[in-house]
Amino acid sequence: MSESSYSLLGLWPIINRWKKLVLAAVVLAAVLSTVVALLLPNIYRSTAVFFPTNPESTDPDRLVDGGKLELGGRSEDLDRIITIGQSQPAAELLINEFGLYKHYEAGAPGNDAAENAVLYQFNSNLSIVHNERDAIELTFEDKDKELAARLANRLVQVIDSINQQLTLENRRSVLGLYKLRFDFLQSEFEQSRKQLVQARRRYGIYGLEQQGRYMAREIITLESKVHQAEGSGNTAQAAGARRALEALTDPSGPNTINLERYVQGTDSMGLFVARLTDLQERLVKARGDYETADLTLRGKISSLYLVQKAYPATRKSKPVRWLIVVGAVVVTLAASIVLITLLELYERNRRASRYRPEPTTGAGL
Template sequence: MPNVYKSTAVFFPTDPQTTDPDRLVEGGKLELGGRSEDLDRVITIGQSQPVAELLIREFNLYKHYKVGNPGDDVAENAVLNEFSSNLRIVHNERDAIELTFQDTDKQLAANVANRLVEVIDSINQQLTLENRRGVLGLYKTRYDFLNTEFERTRQQVVQARRRYGIYGLEQQGRYMAREVVELESGLREAEGSGNSNRAAGLRRALSALTAPDGQNLINLDRYVQGADSLNLFTARLINLQDRLVKAQSEYETADLTLRARISSLYLVQKAYPATRKSQPIRWLIVVGSMLLTLAASIVVITLLELFQRTQRRLAVGEGL
């Protein structure tokens, strides 16, 4: 009988919500204690046929178990049955998962057990990966929309400034108010002193600054007309800028966390090649064989004794 070796890996499953990188970035804590549904999910993944077929192909267990070639129904059933019989995944009393694989090759047993833990972890992470990709798409769509709206509004602000000659609402307002007051004061002084030439010049300057058809680039009438529009565009631009910065931050965070692969399992003990065989227990076989032989001998001797007694009784009866 060949020696059989066992290798065991021990790990705690975690709640996928607590390993979501988005929550960890926001300050969430990684909870190592798995719920009953987390334990059941991990065990179900480990015992599933796709996982078994993956490891069978990866370690070429068709050849190792000597069951035939891949693709043959008999070989497929035989290798799956052999693999399943050598695998044991249980939930122990400490709420941990014990994954044990046994084989005649102790190194292979350890490698299969460790690889199986990695596959379980990967599949467990995939359960939320597609949803997170969908969320990332929403972040990207929102960021692109806000970026487009921000650029369009910025162009509207630039066009409004050029159209109305407004480049600084508060500064230009103070400047024009001061200029109007100074021009009107100078005009009154020129008219009072009888300086008609100076008065005419000041009147033209005041008209250019305040009249609707004034030739000044910075004109009070256009300033009043454009102030409301520019205020509206500026307020929207500021709002879009704040939203865009937030959307960009959320998108970058989601993208980075999606690329991060945070393990959904907390590995307590990696599987190592066994230092001694788990079966067969030869001394137990020897003792069992001795007891079985003793019991069989007693039964045979008893039957022979009964048979001989019966023969003697028949011989006595015939003699009479």
């Protein structure tokens, strides 16, 4: 006995026999889907668009030295920004700041169920993607369009702040090194200056070049007086000039400034002056470096280049109510057709098996 064949054209008589039930199911689905679609709240979407920058190009120290901002972000910069935006600390900061426990009706904070619910809802409403123009689009959805825009803009600020914090601690350590270097040089400079003052008092040298000229001029003058006095036979004048010359050249003489002390102090004074000059130059540079590092650390340069702020949406993004109704009707119609077709096949097979003749057996003669 040949198997029964079925075709799509054979569905129409089946649908026609069950048309009232099919029509009732479709009408019921349309009514229920319409009610559900009308009860769904409008969801608004706000999007902020920005470019990440290379952290090295936003280093204030480099900008002070004439560096330039690089607006194009590298792939690692894009990945880092997206990771920061999707991180739990950033989410918890915004959840607490905007009171999203109450807004999402997740319950009171402090228990795992409420925290998991609000985090899930927050992450479901958030989207951070890298578009084809190497920019980052941060989108936030919410039934409150003003809140969606404020959340998106605030999250951009949080991402910028956290991105700067990644290098802030290292820069503070560098600032500490600048301060340590400046304090050390300042201490050495003060110590060297005191040593120079003590050396000047000890040797009686307060101006190397001026005192050298004075010493040479006086020695030449006294020697000339000695020779003149001896040549003219003025013994008393020659003896006085000789005593004055010995006081100027003898280290045990009564003069505060004499040639021997000047010669002894010249090398020490030269070393002290050179040391003090070197420390002064290094101290001035270290002070400038420290002040520059301190000022640049206090100044905040954005690590993001904001192209478009998030604005409150002028129209809803979802739900598409007509699509919900049409989809419910189509699904219900298809399910109804499948169900009645299966019922018809079941009834047909049951009737066929009922009227099928029993096989007979007999003994051969």
